[in-house]
Amino acid sequence: MTTTTITPTSGDHVVPRRTVIVRGWQDHLFRALARTGGTLVLVLMGLVGLFLIIRGSSAIKVAGWKFLTTQAWDPNSHNFGIAAVLVGTITIAAIAIVIAVPLALGTATYISEYAPDGIRRLLIGTVDLMAAIPSVVYGLWGAFWLDAAIEPVSQWISTYFGWIPIFAAPDFDPSDPLATTTVFTTSAVIAGIVVAMMVSPIAASIMREVFAQAPIGEREGALALGSTRWGMIRTVVYPYGAGGIIGGIMLGLGRALGETIGVYLVISQIFTINIHILTTGSNSISSLIALRYGEATPFEMSALMAAGLVLFVITMAINFGASIIVSRSRSGAASEG
């Protein structure tokens, strides 16, 4: 299979002997087959990427830099850009991450450090199960339950924290008893919570796996030196699992940016930048594609491809960053059984 060199330990001329192994025809066939499989996947995946780049770039060429600064989406009159949808995408993902990180970190810590044995197994299963729930179910929950349930909370926040610009609700006057609360429906916050529910189990299960690998000797050492449980977590488990924490967050972020249906069902799409996250209207790149693909002209199709390309590049950068951080963390032990 491979050519090995053996260095003899004695003898006048120390020359490495070459041992050549003859491969059978099965091995040749196997090599060819595996190589074909790899090539096929490469071609298929490369084709998707190339097609996106080629079709997308024709729209970007027409729009130029205005592609990044225009808020409107009207490709047929060549007045289009992703400013609004990109800001919407990032807003929703940011809200999702702000909510999901404490949830995921807390759950992962509880499962690996605090939970009694029986509950631990149950919780591990539950969290993994949550990661498997289809996104359309989360979307339904957001659109039909959360949308109504969040209304008083949004109203409360905007009344008492309205002086912070992002929590303000310009169309809602808290002193007017007849003011309608419908301005608080279909907002970016609801979409953000839905996406947070979607990504926190993914992040939590990655973090939990890394936490569980923190060496027992170091944990017991910290406790033996008089550390409290929290002190032990802070000084042993978290530093050991830092790579897993960051990697889990970034993988969740990648998922949050690309989520389509959960967001599409919840928000009402607008093509202006809305910084008031509690009020109606937001947008995201993937919802834009889901909304506009149907009646798209060939040029609009290429504009949608360009938007998809931007989304792809962002998620890819985040994913690569995550995998580099995870692989550099201490927890990547070699496997020699």
Place this chain on the structure above:
Amino acid sequence: MTIEVPTPNTPATQSAVQGATERATVLTVQRTHLPQKLPEADAAPEVQRASRRTRREDVFRLAGAAAAGVAVTAWLFTQIAPFQGGLPFLVLSYGFFLVFYAVLVGLEDGVVGVVDRLATVVFNSVAVVLLIALIDIIVFTIARGSKALVHLNFWTQDLTLAGPLDPLKVGGMLHAAVGTLIMIAIALIISIPLGLLCAVFLAEFPGPFSRVVRTVVEAMTALPSIVCGLFIFATWILLLGMPKSGFAAALAITIMILPIIIRSADVVLRLVPGNLKEASLGLGASHWRTVMHVMLPTSRSGLMTAIILGTARGIGETSPVLLTAGYSSSFNFDPFTGPMTSLPLATFTLVKAPSDTQISRGFGAAAVLMVLVFVLFLLARLIGGKGAGELSEAGMRRARADSARMASRFTRRRLVPAGYGDSGFPPDGFRPDLGGTP
């Protein structure tokens, strides 16, 4: 073929060593031995010792702080500020509970102790919040869908006869379930062989080319699912002029789950212990046989998990299907002609309709989809969840039976006088390339 790795100092190893000098002895000694069950102490993994105990004061403090928190919030809500709503009440009382608890702990403990106690409480409650959210999502979906789910026709009919105004006694979701199964079956027929082949290639033929493939596959796991649909829509449907069909949707699902399957299968294959592979190659097995009889069986549970998780993702995702499958309200068993629908797509389409019965049907479809995904997921947990090379009871029995068979085969051969048989191999010749069958 099963490779048993005997621990040092077993009779088998010693006899093999002796065998170098006393060939006659070796011929009568059984070389393959059945593994004994290890004593519990050695078999169990290292476990952290429990150092926790609950005192009576801990319980009193928690209960007292909780009661004080709720009481203060109730007083605040009714007497001071015109707050309203259940959620603000809950949040505020939790905040007060934390403050009171900190004070109570602080009465007899320092800052370090207070922080530790607070951390314990916060982590407990975060886990509870996530659990409650999950239960809420599942119960809400099933409760809203139950109006449709209780009718038998929901499970046996399609929606051809059921308009938005028809009662739930008419029409069902079987066509969407059939569509889902057809689409995922086609997607799996393409992606399982291709995915496993590519994963084996990545794990077994390291080099510049496989590094490129791995990089591209890893990049493709980031491809948003809607873009998979957009790609198939722009090429297969617009460029090649094919109609929207179940096959187009299956292609979009394939593009989405192929990188997921390859990536997790690659990880599992790389976890196969190196000494198992080396043992197989060292015994003279060819590369092909090593992969087929050592690597794949060893990582079987992990590979199954990779495939099943990919399947769950492929079944549940709406966006690739939304762009490529079209929507149909009647049965369509032919994936190549005519629109086809799947459960998530049906859910998505029905809940947007301004009719209560359609929304109920949509929730029913979502509940069915959720149950389908849960079943797949439980299957994955049952099969997977074990590390590479860890065998179940049955697997262990099979492995022992294999070893016993091989041992008896060697003994049989040795009992025959030298120069026996048609094969012409020496009596104790070990031919791994013949596989594990006698």
